[in-house]
Amino acid sequence: MRDAINGYIDEHLDDYIDELSELLKIPTVSAQKRGIPETVEMVKAMLEKRGLTVQIYETAGNPVVVGRGSGKSDKTLMYYNHYDVQPAEPLELWTSPPFEPTIRDGKLYARGAGDDKGEFVSRLAALDAVLAANDGELPCNVIFVVEGEEEIGSPNLAPFVIDNADELACDACIWEFGGVDDKGHPTGYLGLRGALMVELFVKTMSQDAHSGNAHALPNAAWRLVRVLSSLKDEEEHILIEGFYDGIMTPSELDKELFEKLPDTESVVKERYDLKHFLNNLSGEGLKEAVFNPTCNIQGITTGYQAPGGKTVIPADASVKIDFRLVPGQSVDDIEQKLRAHLEKHGFGDVEVVRHGGIAPFKQDADNPFIQLVIDTAEEAFGKEMMIDPLIGGSGPIALFGETLDIPIGFAGVNYPDGKFHAPDENVVIDIFAMGCKHNAYILNRFAEA
Amino acid sequence: MRDAINGYIDEHLDDYIDELSELLKIPTVSAQKRGIPETVEMVKAMLEKRGLTVQIYETAGNPVVVGRGSGKSDKTLMYYNHYDVQPAEPLELWTSPPFEPTIRDGKLYARGAGDDKGEFVSRLAALDAVLAANDGELPCNVIFVVEGEEEIGSPNLAPFVIDNADELACDACIWEFGGVDDKGHPTGYLGLRGALMVELFVKTMSQDAHSGNAHALPNAAWRLVRVLSSLKDEEEHILIEGFYDGIMTPSELDKELFEKLPDTESVVKERYDLKHFLNNLSGEGLKEAVFNPTCNIQGITTGYQAPGGKTVIPADASVKIDFRLVPGQSVDDIEQKLRAHLEKHGFGDVEVVRHGGIAPFKQDADNPFIQLVIDTAEEAFGKEMMIDPLIGGSGPIALFGETLDIPIGFAGVNYPDGKFHAPDENVVIDIFAMGCKHNAYILNRFAEA
Numbered sequence: 001m002r003d004a005i006n007g008y009i010d011e012h013l014d015d016y017i018d019e020l021s022e023l024l025k026i027p028t029v030s031a032q033k034r035g036i037p038e039t040v041e042m043v044k045a046m047l048e049k050r051g052l053t054v055q056i057y058e059t060a061g062n063p064v065v066v067g068r069g070s071g072k073s074d075k076t077l078m079y080y081n082h083y084d085v086q087p088a089e090p091l092e093l094w095t096s097p098p099f100e101p102t103i104r105d106g107k108l109y110a111r112g113a114g115d116d117k118g119e120f121v122s123r124l125a126a127l128d129a130v131l132a133a134n135d136g137e138l139p140c141n142v143i144f145v146v147e148g149e150e151e152i153g154s155p156n157l158a159p160f161v162i163d164n165a166d167e168l169a170c171d172a173c174i175w176e177f178g179g180v181d182d183k184g185h186p187t188g189y190l191g192l193r194g195a196l197m198v199e200l201f202v203k204t205m206s207q208d209a210h211s212g213n214a215h216a217l218p219n220a221a222w223r224l225v226r227v228l229s230s231l232k233d234e235e236e237h238i239l240i241e242g243f244y245d246g247i248m249t250p251s252e253l254d255k256e257l258f259e260k261l262p263d264t265e266s267v268v269k270e271r272y273d274l275k276h277f278l279n280n281l282s283g284e285g286l287k288e289a290v291f292n293p294t295c296n297i298q299g300i301t302t303g304y305q306a307p308g309g310k311t312v313i314p315a316d317a318s319v320k321i322d323f324r325l326v327p328g329q330s331v332d333d334i335e336q337k338l339r340a341h342l343e344k345h346g347f348g349d350v351e352v353v354r355h356g357g358i359a360p361f362k363q364d365a366d367n368p369f370i371q372l373v374i375d376t377a378e379e380a381f382g383k384e385m386m387i388d389p390l391i392g393g394s395g396p397i398a399l400f401g402e403t404l405d406i407p408i409g410f411a412g413v414n415y416p417d418g419k420f421h422a423p424d425e426n427v428v429i430d431i432f433a434m435g436c437k438h439n440a441y442i443l444n445r446f447a448e449a
Numbered sequence: 450m451r452d453a454i455n456g457y458i459d460e461h462l463d464d465y466i467d468e469l470s471e472l473l474k475i476p477t478v479s480a481q482k483r484g485i486p487e488t489v490e491m492v493k494a495m496l497e498k499r500g501l502t503v504q505i506y507e508t509a510g511n512p513v514v515v516g517r518g519s520g521k522s523d524k525t526l527m528y529y530n531h532y533d534v535q536p537a538e539p540l541e542l543w544t545s546p547p548f549e550p551t552i553r554d555g556k557l558y559a560r561g562a563g564d565d566k567g568e569f570v571s572r573l574a575a576l577d578a579v580l581a582a583n584d585g586e587l588p589c590n591v592i593f594v595v596e597g598e599e600e601i602g603s604p605n606l607a608p609f610v611i612d613n614a615d616e617l618a619c620d621a622c623i624w625e626f627g628g629v630d631d632k633g634h635p636t637g638y639l640g641l642r643g644a645l646m647v648e649l650f651v652k653t654m655s656q657d658a659h660s661g662n663a664h665a666l667p668n669a670a671w672r673l674v675r676v677l678s679s680l681k682d683e684e685e686h687i688l689i690e691g692f693y694d695g696i697m698t699p700s701e702l703d704k705e706l707f708e709k710l711p712d713t714e715s716v717v718k719e720r721y722d723l724k725h726f727l728n729n730l731s732g733e734g735l736k737e738a739v740f741n742p743t744c745n746i747q748g749i750t751t752g753y754q755a756p757g758g759k760t761v762i763p764a765d766a767s768v769k770i771d772f773r774l775v776p777g778q779s780v781d782d783i784e785q786k787l788r789a790h791l792e793k794h795g796f797g798d799v800e801v802v803r804h805g806g807i808a809p810f811k812q813d814a815d816n817p818f819i820q821l822v823i824d825t826a827e828e829a830f831g832k833e834m835m836i837d838p839l840i841g842g843s844g845p846i847a848l849f850g851e852t853l854d855i856p857i858g859f860a861g862v863n864y865p866d867g868k869f870h871a872p873d874e875n876v877v878i879d880i881f882a883m884g885c886k887h888n889a890y891i892l893n894r895f896a897e898a
Binding site: 213214277300303 | 642644646648654655656658659660661662663664665666667668670671674675677678681683685717720721722723726727730735738739741743744745746747748749750751752753754757758759760761762763764766768769771773804805840841842843
């Protein structure tokens with residue numbers, strides 16, 4: 001079966017590069033509201049070409065294209081992808097124009113080649129290969145969910161998933177991206193931290209005052225400093241009551257996976273010109289520290305910021321904060337605890353505005369679907385899959401993983417020099433082929449997993 | 450003698466309003482580099498008309514006009530004024546054009562009518578009246594120092610005074626402004642706080658990083674919060690070692706003067722919508738708190754400040770601070786102590802940039818010259834002079850008071866609705882006349898003080 005799949009992919013590889021190139025010619029830049037209807041049409045046609053039934057879900061923003069296909073088993077595998085791309089600017093830094101797909105040195109260059117049109121097409125190729133290897137019948141059901149706002153933060157994805165949770169019911173999901181690391185190892189993830197983004201507003205007076213009155217009038221910037229000081233101590237320990245309640249710690253298996261991950265310590269130190277990491281973290285401790293939730297200041301706005309000085313007492317001050325949450329924490333609970341903390345410490349007047357919330361997500365490496373993804377990755381790429389137990393960042397992955405209660409696997413076509421979001425975005429065609437095969441192996445064996 | 454002076458001023462009042470109006474027709478806006486040479490010429494001519502010897506001191510900016518006259522006594526009285534004015538914008542808010550002096554309801558309206566051309570002319574009127582009352586001979590020497598950059602912060606005044614301290618030697622100085630309060634009481638000041646303006650720069654990395662790494666990478670904003678927390682406690686007590694060493698506290702006489710000052714507590718509370726002042730200050734405690742030096746945050750700049758959030762760890766953070774200094778403190782000493790504090794608390798990497806320094810200045814109310822100013826004020830205005838022992842703000846007054854080691858008195862023509870720096874700036878002609886008389890009384894009796 002592997003031979004049939006490999007043969008099919010190798011034989012038709014040029015066709016998929018052509019099909020991908022057609023899709024890449026449309027500048028589907030969601031941030032610039034370009035190319036959306038044409039792309040929706042083309043994605044729909046591409047799914048229908050594979051015999052899938054396509055439904056367009058309108059949202060408050062760009063539509064979500066959903067394609068469904070039935071198979072032998074009653075198990076269902078979902079693919080989450082997006083048809084929109086990042087803006088191509090600065091255009092002058094592209095070697096060939098971003099929306100004129102060009103092959104050089106075995107790589108296909110275009111905006112979206114890797115993120116995410118290339119990933120989407122690799123899954124269609126996998127579907128074709130599996131259909132061909134199974135006499136035109138899918139071994140399981142599939143659902144393709146292709147949204148059009150990922151590059152602007154998926155503002156309408158949550159209501160779409162929540163409102164249509166029944167129709168989206170499935171047994172597992174392949175995430176929108178995947179690929180290999182510097183050494184050619186396929187990479188996967190067991191989870192992402194969540195995030196609570198808030199802005200705190202302090203107001204001490206109705207207007208700014210002259211700083212000659214600083215002995216008598218309350219300064220909002222100083223009050224903000226005190227609010228912030230109450231939130232975290234000098235060892236980075238967050239002082240909000242109950243903040244760490246019930247948090248997950250790395251399991252023995254997580255620790256083993258961390259150990260296998262390449263050591264990036266010196267690279268990161270050099271990139272940021274660091275003498276040492278926070279709290280002198282290093283080695284395994286540094287890797288495992290991603291299990292610590294954080295309270296990060298994104299920015300502070302208060303008072304006079306132009307050159308020189310201005311003798312002013314600011315009446316207003318604000319801070320943008322993101323709390324990165326680990327499994328065991330919830331966005332709403334942490335926001336509530338933050339509010340209770342402010343109240344308790346005499347800062348009940350501080351206004352709290354939530355700018356966003358993403359739940360943390362973590363799955364076990366010994367989940368059978370994850371094991372299937374890991375096993376087939378090694379078959380497709382010829383190297384062991386490196387699994388990161390938890391990524392420090394956040395994403396809408398919990399939206400699927402939690403809402404639909406499914407494991408989520410990574411199987412993709414990208415590599416570290418793929419220049420996501422940058423000029424000269426590209427995929428290596430050989431890696432693209434391996435990603436197609438990986439996806440096909442998973443689909444082919446999913447019914448048994 | 451008082452009658453002769455009064456008679457002279459009353460008789461020639463219209464002439465002085467005319468002379469002032471001619472000066473007001475020139476738009477001497479230093480911030481806009483307008484009208485400087487013409488004004489210098491006119492000021493020179495006005496001084497020479499009184500028989501003074503005029504010297505133009507070139508500076509790195511606008512020239513300083515100095516006029517000298519000899520008198521019977523070898524004592525010398527200085528007048529410090531400035532010939533530049535604030536910009537007149539917004540022009541549409543003026544009832545009559547700012548550089549077309551207009552009399553309405555007993556007030557002369559024009560940019561500079563009060564600040565400071567009106568003050569300057571009132572002193573020329575005083576000089577004329579004293580000359581007339583003394584058969585054309587001055588009872589003492591006079592020096593007029595008329596600079597042209599006060600409205601842009603007197604950036605070149607310090608080198609001028611310091612370099613020419615010998616030539617500027619004198620026994621006392623009448624400051625550039627003075628006048629009456631809401632109830633018609635003439636007002637004076639015994640001192641101003643000094644100021645040290647600094648900016649602190651924190652850098653933790655060579656570039657911003659994604660906040661998914663906040664468990665490992667150092668955040669400059671958080672480090673700045675810790676730097677600031679180390680500087681002051683929650684009761685506004687400044688924690689820099691030796692910060693309060695040798696500071697002056699209000700004398701018994703100062704306390705008596707504070708008691709006489711009108712109570713502005715409820716007005717200020719209403720203006721800034723305050724529930725209470727810092728540390729619940731009120732009454733005499735609030736007035737006397739101006740003797741507390743301060744550490745004021747003018748503004749903080751760090752990270753992302755546009756709408757919404759951005760998942761960034763700022764690599765840079767900075768804060769602008771002004772320390773208001775009281776008599777007994779010095780700018781250089783406090784800067785040194787700040788640097789030592791940062792070093793001692795592990796913040797030796799924080800860059801400190803000084804944006805400015807002004808020494809504090811305080812004189813005793815029982816100084817004979819100050820007593821002369823106080824006594825003659827009551828004679829001229831018919832009401833007791835209100836003396837503020839120390840103003841919370843800062844100014845170049847110490848530059849004269851300290852460098853030349855002289856007392857500084859206030860005798861002027863302004864009133865609370867004079868709209869300094871605003872549209873419809875004006876002087877009340879009756880108050881102008883009283884200010885002329887006050888200045889004449891001082892000059893007339895200065896030799897004996």
